[in-house]
Each structure stands twice: as C-alpha cells, then as structure tokens.
Amino acid sequence: MTEALYLASGLLALSLFLMPLSITGLALTNVGMGRSRSASHAMTSSLCVIAVALLVFFACGFRISGPFGLSYYDAGILQPTSTFFFMGMAPADLFTATFGMFAAALCSLIPLGAAADRWRMSAACVSTVLLAGFVFPLFGRAASTGFLAGLGPHLNFEGGFSDAGGSGFIHVTGGLSALSVAWLLGPRRGKYSNEGLPAAVPAHDSILVLFGCMLAWVGWLGVNSAGAMLTRRAAPATVIVAAIDTTLSACAAALTAAAVTRIRFRKPDASLIANGWMAGLVASSAGCATLKPATAVLTGLVAGALVVFSVEFLEFRLKVDDPCGSVSVHAVCGIWGLLAAGIFSDVSGQFMAQLVGVATLLGFIFPMTYFLNWLLNKFIPYRVSIDGERQGLDLHELGADAYPEFVVHTDEFVQR
Amino acid sequence: MKLIGFLLLLSGWGIVLAALRMLRGNATPIFILAGVIIEIIGVVLVAKGHLSVVKEDR
Numbered sequence: 082m083t084e085a086l087y088l089a090s091g092l093l094a095l096s097l098f099l100m101p102l103s104i105t106g107l108a109l110t111n112v113g114m115g116r117s118r119s120a121s122h123a124m125t126s127s128l129c130v131i132a133v134a135l136l137v138f139f140a141c142g143f144r145i146s147g148p149f150g151l152s153y154y155d156a157g158i159l160q161p162t163s164t165f166f167f168m169g170m171a172p173a174d175l176f177t178a179t180f181g182m183f184a185a186a187l188c189s190l191i192p193l194g195a196a197a198d199r200w201r202m203s204a205a206c207v208s209t210v211l212l213a214g215f216v217f218p219l220f221g222r223a224a225s226t227g228f229l230a231g232l233g234p235h236l237n238f239e240g241g242f243s244d245a246g247g248s249g250f251i252h253v254t255g256g257l258s259a260l261s262v263a264w265l266l267g268p269r270r271g272k273y274s275n276e277g278l279p280a281a282v283p284a285h286d287s288i289l290v291l292f293g294c295m296l297a298w299v300g301w302l303g304v305n306s307a308g309a310m311l312t313r314r315a316a317p318a319t320v321i322v323a324a325i326d327t328t329l330s331a332c333a334a335a336l337t338a339a340a341v342t343r344i345r346f347r348k349p350d351a352s353l354i355a356n357g358w359m360a361g362l363v364a365s366s367a368g369c370a371t372l373k374p375a376t377a378v379l380t381g382l383v384a385g386a387l388v389v390f391s392v393e394f395l396e397f398r399l400k401v402d403d404p405c406g407s408v409s410v411h412a413v414c415g416i417w418g419l420l421a422a423g424i425f426s427d428v429s430g431q432f433m434a435q436l437v438g439v440a441t442l443l444g445f446i447f448p449m450t451y452f453l454n455w456l457l458n459k460f461i462p463y464r465v466s467i468d469g470e471r472q473g474l475d476l477h478e479l480g481a482d483a484y485p486e487f488v489v490h491t492d493e494f495v496q497r
Numbered sequence: 498m499k500l501i502g503f504l505l506l507l508s509g510w511g512i513v514l515a516a517l518r519m520l521r522g523n524a525t526p527i528f529i530l531a532g533v534i535i536e537i538i539g540v541v542l543v544a545k546g547h548l549s550v551v552k553e554d555r
Contacts, residue, residue: 267550267551267554399547436530436533437517439533440509440513441513443509443533443536444536445510447506448506
C-alpha cells in the first residue's frame, strides 16, 4: 500500500467515524420539535429505527445497493464487492459498506420527523425495513454505479448524475418517504380547525433542536467528505473543499431563514432557522465535491428561503402536518441541492443529468414508497389510537414520561 | 385523483427513460423536460387528492 493510499484510508475512516453525529443531530432535532409528552417515544423510536436500518442494510441492503462508488480503489489493488451480511469482503471494502450503512440510518430517520407524535413505534420499525433494506439501496445503486451514474454517453458528458453526499439517495428518498407517511397518517389531532386553519404547535425544546443542528454540522462534514471521496474521486487534498462548501451553505441558509422569518413574522423563528441550517446542509450534499465555495453560498441562500416558504405552503395550503419540517428540509431542499449541482456545474449536460435523477426520484421512488407504506398500513396500522394521542405516546407506548416532574399535559393546542 | 397523479408520475418517468434509451442529440433534453413536467402535474394531482381526503375527514 502506498503512502497516499494510507493517507486516503485514514481520512476516509475519520470521515466515516463522524457520520453518526449527523444521525444524532437529526434525532435530537426531531425530538426537540415534537411535543414533550412524546419526547421519550421519539428518541426511543429514533434509536430503534437506527438499529433496524443498520441491521437491515447489513443483512441485505448492501447487496442491493452495491458499493457506493468504485473510484477509491482505482489503483486496482482492491475491488469492492457487495454481498449479503458483508460476507467474504476484504476489510478495506468495508469502507463503502460502512458509508452505505450510516447513510441508510440517516435516511430512515427522516420520516420520523414528519410523523412525530402519532406514528406507532412498531410500524415505524417495519417501515424502516422497507426503506433501508430496499428503497434506499435501490436508488443508491442507480445513483452511484447504476444507470444514473452512467448517463455520460447519452448527454455528451462524462460525469453522470452527481450526488456525492447524498442529497438524492439519502435526503430526497427519506423526504419522499416522510411525505408518504405524513399523508397516510393524516394531521395530528387538533392541528387543523373545522375551517382548516392550522394551530401553531411550537417545539417543546428549542435548545435540543439547535444543539442537534450543531451536532449535525459536524456529522455532515463526515458525510460529505466520505461521499466526495467514495463517489466523486475527490483526492484527500481536495476533500477540504467539500467541508468548506458544506459549512458555507449551512451558514448562508440559516441566515437567510433568519432574515426571511424576521421580515415575515417580525421576529426570527428558532425552529425555522434550525430548519434553514439543516436545509443548507442537505442542499450542499449533492455538489459538495464539485461546487465552488461561492456557489455553495448561493445554494445555501436559496435553500434557506425555500425551506421557510415550503414549510408554510405544506402546512397552510396542502394541509400536510409535518411537525419537524422534514419534507421541506429533506425532499424540497434535497431536490434543490441536486439541481444546484447541475446549475452551477462547469460541465455541459450536468443539469440534464441531475434532472433525470430528480425525475427518477419523483416518478419511481415516490410512487413506490407511497405504495409500500400504504400496503404496510393495511396490515400494521400506522397511527396510534385517539386515546393514545391524547395521553401522549410516552405514556401510551412506553408507559413512562420523558419528564415525569413536568407540568401535567393538557390539550393546550387543541382548538376549541 | 390520487391514482391518476401516481400514474402520471410513472408515465413521466417512462418518458424520461424512453428519451434516454431511444433518442440522441437535441431531442433528448426536450423529452426529459416533457417527462419532468408531466411528473410535476402528477405531484399536483396527488396533492389535490390528498387535500380532498383531509377535507372529508374534517
């Protein structure tokens, strides 16, 4: 093994070790944005969903997805393989498998945010089996080594579909699954009045939400750096650009969200600023290996504004009750990230390749996710009972509150 | 309405795939765009279908 390969392996390993922080950050953000009477349930569900996603991807997901990029091993020293249960794989091959495993867990957490306060834990775990074991690997394969990656000859450019950090295969896949689940579950009890006006249900712990954002930032540096190295042939020396792009995009998006909410509501909104930060991270992922830092800022600016308007549009117009803004952050801004990687690319034809990727997500992944969740909902009802929702999922499903010494819960947000 | 929306989503993707498989040159991007536009119409129909379900539930 050459010295350069040692350096690359070390950097890749470090990036992979940072990835779980993005999962932790997202879980904390989801928990903080939900209600206090379901906080323990949300965190327990997150832990169970992560465990299910990791095990299912280990068991069969990686066999479907195949390696996330072959380029790291171009020297021909090692050829990554994809097998059930990671069997027969060389230790060095496990880099790409580990990336896929953590990415699957991150993707699987996204629907939990949209379904907060009303999704049964067992149903969430079974739904995760399908998402992490089948849907995510299927698009992951298309994006990294499948037909999307090989679009070059059709569109007169070499690069193919570009999604280094997973705006598409992690976030849009998870975000579309979140939309399907939110539609199937329906809004929380009391969220909409008889006239169809939504009640504001504020985050129960803004500190948790904002702390989650900061943890997610560190984790995202790992996701995007590892993704850039594995899928886009980024050399260790250029990986730092991915880290700069990620950070700048998040900063621009958070500040834009703060400015937009300040203008629209007279005061900056903590939840929407957090959503803006996450939206910037999500949007940066697709082009993290190819964008210039200035274009990463532009990507973040648009993502920050987009997420605020998207959250409002979904809540007020489409009546989608998405407590954590998961659909807006991950699906809408993920799609924007994919398109931005094409718009700001120097390569001709890149935008069309990105468009084909978005078309595949909307035209194939979305109907499939909806259908699978719809089918599952017939056998394992997703939604908790009315009593369970009134009581809070902590007591109903776990038998104990997250904050036992807290004020007694009331239906304070239910419109009378 | 929801079902039609989902069928349009699949049809739009079919057009994109067909354009990639069967066409060469300038026609490919035009048909890819057409496919995406059909998908957007599909998303709108699915959303409208969902909206009517929410209204009925109320």
